[in-house]
Amino acid sequence: NAGVTQTPKFQVLKTGQSMTLQCAQDMNHEYMSWYRQDPGMGLRLIHYSVGAGITDQGEVPNGYNVSRSTTEDFPLRLLSAAPSQTSVYFCASKPGAYNEQFFGPGTRLTVL
């Protein structure tokens, strides 16, 4: 199993550009989520999904969209990037009965 994979590893955007951060897992986990990590802030939940076709907002959802058309994939879309979205983004997944989430390696995004 590859576990949770994220692409790209690094990305630089200009203000106003859009992009999609990819996340995939091959463990057949029901739950997937996106977090961002900022210096001195820990990890904060952006959006999450409890299954294909079901998504909901987390703590800091503004400026981000998600969809879950398959169990395996959970992309995060930035519609119009802003410098405040400069961060490291982590995708995570877990099976329904467990509390422990498995994290991907992260995407470091810089918005100029």
Added chain:
Amino acid sequence: DQQVKQNSPSLSVQEGRISILNCDYTNSMFDYFLWYKKYPAEGPTFLISISSIKDKNEDGRFTVFLNKSAKHLSLHIVPSQPGDSAVYFCAASAESGGSNYKLTFGKGTLLTVNP
């Protein structure tokens, strides 16, 4: 309003000694607690967890203690090794509230174990 607090940004210990990392929480709905370890340029990896029905959980060199009345938990690493040097995040979820997929993280503590 920070619901999970790790008040020590950093901790330095000697190899072989005990490392104690602390975490406090304010939300009474939290009933499941996890510790994650994070190396630079990698994602967090799960280390150990504890349910609120317990006050202690051990896994090898790692032990987590939970004091519900004080809303406090701690992670003990004995003996500490240089490879334990990383950022440790405390996280909490409200399992009985149906939110076991939403983790609330503390800001993390950077542990440095000196040879």
